[in-house]
Amino acid sequence: MEAIFPPSFFTIMFHLVIHIGEEAIIAGPVQVHWMYPVERGMGHFKSYVHNNSAAEGCIAEGSLTEENLTNCSMYFEDVNIETRFNRPRRNDDDNEINASSESTILSRLFPALGKPIGAIKTLSISSLEIIQAHRYVLTNCEIVDAFREKFRIEVSRMYRGKRNSSKLVEEYVHKHFHEWFKEYVASQNGVEITPEIEVLANGPNNVMRRFKEYNIQGFKFRTIWKEQGLKTQNSGVVMSVVTKRFSNGRESIEQSSDDMYYGKLIDITELNYYGKLKVVLFKCLWVDTTLNKGIKIDQFGITSVNFSRLMHTGAKETDEPFILASDARMVYYVDDPIDEDWCCVCHMKPRDIYDMGNVDFVDLEEPPMEDIPFCEQHLENIEDLPLVRVDRDEQEQGESTNDDGDSGGDDDDRDSVGDDDDGNDYDDGMRD
Numbered sequence: 001m002e003a004i005f006p007p008s009f010f011t012i013m014f015h016l017v018i019h020i021g022e023e024a025i026i027a028g029p030v031q032v033h034w035m036y037p038v039e040r041g042m043g044h045f046k047s048y049v050h051n052n053s054a055a056e057g058c059i060a061e062g063s064l065t066e067e068n069l070t071n072c073s074m075y076f077e078d079v080n081i082e083t084r085f086n087r088p089r090r091n092d093d094d095n096e097i098n099a100s101s102e103s104t105i106l107s108r109l110f111p112a113l114g115k116p117i118g119a120i121k122t123l124s125i126s127s128l129e130i131i132q133a134h135r136y137v138l139t140n141c142e143i144v145d146a147f148r149e150k151f152r153i154e155v156s157r158m159y160r161g162k163r164n165s166s167k168l169v170e171e172y173v174h175k176h177f178h179e180w181f182k183e184y185v186a187s188q189n190g191v192e193i194t195p196e197i198e199v200l201a202n203g204p205n206n207v208m209r210r211f212k213e214y215n216i217q218g219f220k221f222r223t224i225w226k227e228q229g230l231k232t233q234n235s236g237v238v239m240s241v242v243t244k245r246f247s248n249g250r251e252s253i254e255q256s257s258d259d260m261y262y263g264k265l266i267d268i269t270e271l272n273y274y275g276k277l278k279v280v281l282f283k284c285l286w287v288d289t290t291l292n293k294g295i296k297i298d299q300f301g302i303t304s305v306n307f308s309r310l311m312h313t314g315a316k317e318t319d320e321p322f323i324l325a326s327d328a329r330m331v332y333y334v335d336d337p338i339d340e341d342w343c344c345v346c347h348m349k350p351r352d353i354y355d356m357g358n359v360d361f362v363d364l365e366e367p368p369m370e371d372i373p374f375c376e377q378h379l380e381n382i383e384d385l386p387l388v389r390v391d392r393d394e395q396e397q398g399e400s401t402n403d404d405g406d407s408g409g410d411d412d413d414r415d416s417v418g419d420d421d422d423g424n425d426y427d428d429g430m431r432d
Helices: 012-018 020-027 036-046 052-078 104-109 127-139 140-158 165-187 195-202 379-384 390-406
Strands: 115-124 206-214 219-222 238-246 254-272 278-287 295-297 304-305 322-324 329-335 343-349 417-419 425-427
Touching: 012 020, 036 052, 104 140, 104 195, 127 165, 127 254, 127 278, 127 322, 140 165, 140 195, 165 195, 219 254, 219 329, 254 304, 295 329
Parallel strands: none
Antiparallel strands: 115 206, 206 219, 206 254, 238 254, 238 329, 254 278, 278 322, 295 304, 304 343, 329 343, 417 425
């Protein structure tokens, strides 16, 4: 590049890119020679200077004061005093309640995660919303799966031999299981009916607590009504769900797929099972997951959604507008300037929380980080690398000078004896 483009083309940024490869070969890993931490530390020390005539004294006094405060702050860990070591995160979601239920089993299935922000309203909701929310809680409860399978076997006998029997059975189970579950538990007095089962079978009351903001999993969620007039967007929700589909035909074949559901948060409610269990749910407007209808993916892998084509709006009893707050992740939507009804999906990462992967899983085949060798540093070849740019004209001129002025003598003889500026011979060695 330097031989093709003129010197004026290479600004400081272009020139920096040229030497990045050579610098990596010479110096090795970037953490060894990165100067940003040093510069940041110097900037921190400069903030202590309030008197330019005594800069060193200000830095020494400020460093000593900070060290003393840091030492004292370590003793305030168990006291309700906020310091730099125990201050809450930006989106604090530490709940003061240790469990969402009096029962250990229910508190494990529905832990008290997240923290409401702002004013809390206690309102009564419609019976339709109660059924939809209660149905979703039963669907995501492991201790109810055995009862659901028993009800599915009974329903299968009703639709035996009919067309699309598998699809009809799933639709019937989804719609009527909560009713059958309540009647079945009330009529049984066996060992399988535990107090936790009775709490779930009786269902919630019609009074809910509603929030406008909620912090969970490092995200701050707001309803679309709360963020009206704001420049920030915190109502985008995404959730990964395993969906069952049935093929058309007399013998319908069940297929499962992992689908991404995108929506906007419209309500945050806390379902209350008469004080025995509390579950926080998000009610959302969900985009139709049909490809090229409510969602599409372009050639660059960018996902776009269309909120003019919705599903599970909550108008029907079989709709599922609610999800558990712990299952929600945040996204934000950017309007497409070409397609007016479409908007691009942008995923987000929570602040102050890092994805460390599955810490319980240890891959024995993968070598630890300490055993992975770094890039070999060729420090012995540093003299051979052209670290200074030489123009072609100067190089050609230097070669022509050497050709004309070469006396043909032996260069080795000049290592010990040479000429000084006055033309006298000097000895390069030590004089006696």
